[in-house]
Amino acid sequence: DSGVTQTPKHLITATGQRVTLRCSPRSGDLSVYWYQQSLDQGLQFLIQYYNGEERAKGNILERFSAQQFPDLHSELNLSSLELGDSALYFCASSGRGTNEKLFFGSGTQLSVL
Amino acid sequence: SQKIEQNSEALNIQEGKTATLTCNYTNYSPAYLQWYRQDPGRGPVFLLLIRENEKEKRKERLKVTFDTTLKQSLFHITASQPADSATYLCALDESGGYQKVTFGTGTKLQVIP
Numbered sequence: 001d002s003g004v005t006q007t008p009k010h011l012i013t014a015t016g017q018r019v020t021l022r023c024s025p026r027s028g029d030l031s032v033y034w035y036q037q038s039l040d041q042g043l044q045f046l047i048q049y050y051n052g053e054e055r056a057k058g059n060i061l062e063r064f065s066a067q068q069f070p071d072l073h074s075e076l077n078l079s080s081l082e083l084g085d086s087a088l089y090f091c092a093s094s095g096r097g098t099n100e101k102l103f104f105g106s107g108t109q110l111s112v113l
Numbered sequence: 114s115q116k117i118e119q120n121s122e123a124l125n126i127q128e129g130k131t132a133t134l135t136c137n138y139t140n141y142s143p144a145y146l147q148w149y150r151q152d153p154g155r156g157p158v159f160l161l162l163i164r165e166n167e168k169e170k171r172k173e174r175l176k177v178t179f180d181t182t183l184k185q186s187l188f189h190i191t192a193s194q195p196a197d198s199a200t201y202l203c204a205l206d207e208s209g210g211y212q213k214v215t216f217g218t219g220t221k222l223q224v225i226p
Contacts, residue, residue, distance in 0.1 A: 002156065031212060042218035043157070043202065056213035090156050094212070101147060102204075102214060104156030 003027065006091050006105035014113055018079040021108045025072055025093030031055070032074040033094070033102060034066055038087040049074060081112045115140050115207035117217035125223045126193055134188040134220045136203035142181040143205040148188050151200045151219065160201075161188075193224045 003026035013019055025032050034046040045058035049068035060066075063081075068074045078085060088107045094100035116139040126132050136146070145164045149157035163170045163179045163186065170177045176189040190197050200219040207215045 002158075004156075033212075033214065035216075043216040045213060045215050048212055048214075050212070056208050058213065058215075088154070092156070100212075101159040101162055102149075102157075103159070107154075107156055109154075 002103040002105065004091060004093050004103050004105035006089075006108050008108060009106065010109045010111075012111045012113065013081060015081055015083060017081050017112075018077065019081065019110065021076040021078070021089055021091075021110075023074045023076070023091030023093075023105060025074070025091075026103050029093035029095055029103070030072065031094045031096075031100070032068055032072070033092040034074070034076050035090040035092065036087045037090060037107075041087075043090070046076070078110070083112050086110055086112045115143070115205065115215060117203060117205065117215060119201075119203060119217040119220045121218050121220070123221040123223055125225060128193060128195060128224055128226050130193055132190040132193050132197070132222055132224070134201050134222065136186040136188065136217055138184050138205060142184060143207065145206070146177075146179055146186050147204045147214075148175075148177055148186075149202045149204060149216075151202055157202055157216075190222075193222075195224045195226050198222055198224050 005024040030051045033048045036044045046060045048056040066076045090107045092102040092104045118137045147162045148160045151157040178187045200221045202219040204216045
């Protein structure tokens with residue numbers, strides 16, 4: 001158990017809908033990362049937050065947004081969903097330093113039908 | 114931005130042999146490089162981190178090397194076992210300290226009994 005909790009584990013929805021994925025980092029970790037993994041794309045960096053502030057951004061679509069709350073949990077919002085958004089979404093957390101290893105949650109499997 | 118290349122083809126080796134996986138990157142050399150293991154449908158699990166001033170790092174049957182001249186890291190598993198079968202990912206911070214941790218596409222290792 002990595003200590004990172006992601007909910008829900010599975011999500012099935014329709015095109016055009018909006019969903020929210022939730023992540024609770026390990027106790028004491030200030031950084032939260034979001035990744036998207038699809039079969040043909042590998043693990044794609046979306047966005048990273050540190051203590052409530054956005055620190056690094058990847059190729060995150062404008063339809064996607066994220067935030068980290070004062071209690072350090074994070075949410076990834078996906079809107080106007082398309083078939084191609086179907087993927088496994090991972091959250092990871094790390095500690096205070098800059099060379100920290102990442103601890104991953106078990107992921108949310110999103111299926112857009 | 115950094116491009117991280119791993120041999121996308123699966124690597125099949127006989128049990129007991131040494132598996133060697135390669136990670137090549139472009140552009141500047143990162144301050145550190147990490148290796149993760151990922152099993153199907155699960156989040157990556159951290160294995161080793163090697164810093165730019167370290168040539169080699171070991172942990173039990175695992176060994177990682179880092180050659181900043183060649184822009185390459187090698188990951189070795191000695192005395193491989195069927196339980197080592199998984200996908201192995203290398204990762205680095207492509208933002209120079211801002212924790213934009215980017216992953217390679219991974220190499221799938223199959224250890225044959």
